[in-house]
Amino acid sequence: MSYLSLQHITKAWGDKVALNDISFAAEEGTFVALLGPSGCGKSTLRRTIAGLENADQGEIYCRDNAMSHLPPSQRQLSMVFQSYALFPHLSVRENLLFGLKARGEDKQTFAARLAEVSKLMELEKLLDRQPSQLSGGQQQRVALGRAVIARHRLCLMDEPLSNLDAKLRQSMRREIRALQKKLGLTMLYVTHDQTEAMSMADSIILLNDGRIEQHATPDDLYNNPASIFAAQFIGAPPMNILPLHCRGSAHYLSRMVAPIVIDPDESALSLGLRAEDITLVEPNNAQLTAHVISYEYMGADTLLVCALANVTDALTVKVPGMQRFEEGSLVGLQWSPSQQYLFASHSGKRCWLAEQTLYSCEKKYAV
């Protein structure tokens, strides 16, 4: 059963439509990431679910009960922010208990919940400290503890790890995921960081300019992107997108994805190839040849940037380990047909070849 569901939520700020017909469902006890670039509407969506903004249209349901008319305090959810939002003049203990006190819970409940949460979050030895006497990671654990102490079933987190360094972020990712699973929380986690979304979430809602571009599991989002936007947002480096209609190379590139017959009126198609799916081979045996522009050593692998004849866009290839290349030298590129993607260039939507006919992903992903 879905714990949280949104139906046709729309919200505009003046002329700017921040949320455009948003519908999705989050199953109880699952971790859903809201992912997208800056300005795509993530925070507006989180604030609307929390009751801090009113939608212009649509309805929000918690276990099938409409909740748009409820004030934030009655929505039975907890929140964690990037800024932690701890009270600086209160101790860790007082910060943890603040919400329970405000709700008028009795003293026995205080003591039992405080013991439970401070053990869970490993804060037992820090209860008398002020937030200024804690590290960033410890402050984040207080913020998480404060979110779980009320035992709400739904938790909204908005970029909670952005203020932490890379190493701590990685360990906090694991901590938050473990906590969510242990407590069976339904989690809606706002982030612009694809690594966070991919490594933590059961499903990812990818937002683009106020719309849901794709709602899928991390695996599906990577392996079956519904559009050029999704293909380039997920994965590093972004998927290579090559125009199949590029003058002079249309025939050449289209042979690579045969049996497409490009109809001149059907306008442009694009070929998508992930850098990690391309292998280097002898130029004579290659599907495609290219000239080396530059390369970057990344530690575990090397990113090679090369230029195809007649195609203006550069192509990135990920090769294992440290490899050196001579600028301008010729390299051969090869990939498996199962690793190539086709998109309609104008709409950006994914296309497939089926019995030599193209059909667009609008059919496959029809809501």
Ligand SMILES: Nc1ncnc2c1ncn2[C@@H]1O[C@H](COP(=O)(O)OP(=O)(O)OP(=O)(O)O)[C@@H](O)[C@H]1O
């Ligand atoms: N209070 C507001 N008044 C007017 N416009 C707003 C307001 N809040 C957000 N917007 C606009 O709505 C759009 C979505 O903003 P929102 O903050 O939800 O995006 P976001 O994805 O959370 O971005 P970021 O990752 O940068 O925080 C943006 O164009 C933003 O300028």
